[in-house]
Amino acid sequence: MISKALISQIRLLHHKKHREEQGVFIVEGIKSCMETLQSNWEVIQCFITERFDVDSFNAKDTKEMQNTQRMVISEKEMQRISLLSTAPEILCIVQTPHYTLNEFHDKKPLLVLDAIRDPGNLGTIIRTADWFGFDQILCSEDCVEFTNPKVIQATMGSFARVKMVYSDLLDFLKTQQHRTVYGLYMDGEPIQKQLFKNNDIVIIGSESHGISEMLVPFIQKEIEISLFPHQGTSPESLNAAIAAGIFMYEHRKKMKKELLVTRNL
Numbered sequence: 001m002i003s004k005a006l007i008s009q010i011r012l013l014h015h016k017k018h019r020e021e022q023g024v025f026i027v028e029g030i031k032s033c034m035e036t037l038q039s040n041w042e043v044i045q046c047f048i049t050e051r052f053d054v055d056s057f058n059a060k061d062t063k064e065m066q067n068t069q070r071m072v073i074s075e076k077e078m079q080r081i082s083l084l085s086t087a088p089e090i091l092c093i094v095q096t097p098h099y100t101l102n103e104f105h106d107k108k109p110l111l112v113l114d115a116i117r118d119p120g121n122l123g124t125i126i127r128t129a130d131w132f133g134f135d136q137i138l139c140s141e142d143c144v145e146f147t148n149p150k151v152i153q154a155t156m157g158s159f160a161r162v163k164m165v166y167s168d169l170l171d172f173l174k175t176q177q178h179r180t181v182y183g184l185y186m187d188g189e190p191i192q193k194q195l196f197k198n199n200d201i202v203i204i205g206s207e208s209h210g211i212s213e214m215l216v217p218f219i220q221k222e223i224e225i226s227l228f229p230h231q232g233t234s235p236e237s238l239n240a241a242i243a244a245g246i247f248m249y250e251h252r253k254k255m256k257k258e259l260l261v262t263r264n265l
Helices: 004-012 016-022 030-037 059-066 075-081 119-131 149-155 169-173 213-218 240-264
Strands: 024-028 043-048 070-072 090-095 110-114 136-139 163-166 181-185 201-205 221-224
Touching: 004 075, 016 024, 024 030, 024 149, 030 043, 030 090, 030 149, 043 075, 110 119, 110 169, 110 240, 119 136, 119 149, 119 240, 169 213, 181 213, 181 240, 201 240
Parallel strands: 043 070, 110 136, 110 201, 136 163, 181 201, 181 221
Antiparallel strands: 024 090, 043 090
């Protein structure tokens, strides 16, 4: 049984202020929790209901569960601490990791997100980045925090494999003259015509405001994802997460093609 005081303490983590003050956040659901338990992240505590079958997981998962403090609680109690409409079988309290710019690899591609405030968009970008092997993302300080519960849910566990750093984009870009910096726009050069390199940087702005004017001087190439118009009006913009996904696909496709050419030389 979970105490009322502990329920109140966990519910405080539904809010950004308290997540930041305590340095922890909530992960819910079997998929996301097991991804977290198998990562190097510190899981403070797990809450599980009787529906959760520990024996159904392989030995590694079970060992991770045994090494983590866990408490069996009722469905009603789980509903009280959960942010989901349907109570999950497992909920974890996780220590917030803090990556720095020094941990980024400058020979790997980098996504730079400028003022992405929608949690669903950020979560989808993280999940897509994980799929395409983009394991480092730099966010402006006004992006939604990745520990937001809606972001965590949208990533489906991918948040545990992607380094997220929040920093001043202007200061960072001033140090990146040795890399090609792309900006995604509505009217740039077609993305399919670009000759990408493995350490490229791409800046993706919000759908409503685009890329901040102060970052424009650092963008070497403005690129676009071509619109294929049909009769009638066209959409004003492309969803930021979709745009990021198309860029990552095109980038990886070009890198794979160049790798094959190199091997055949």
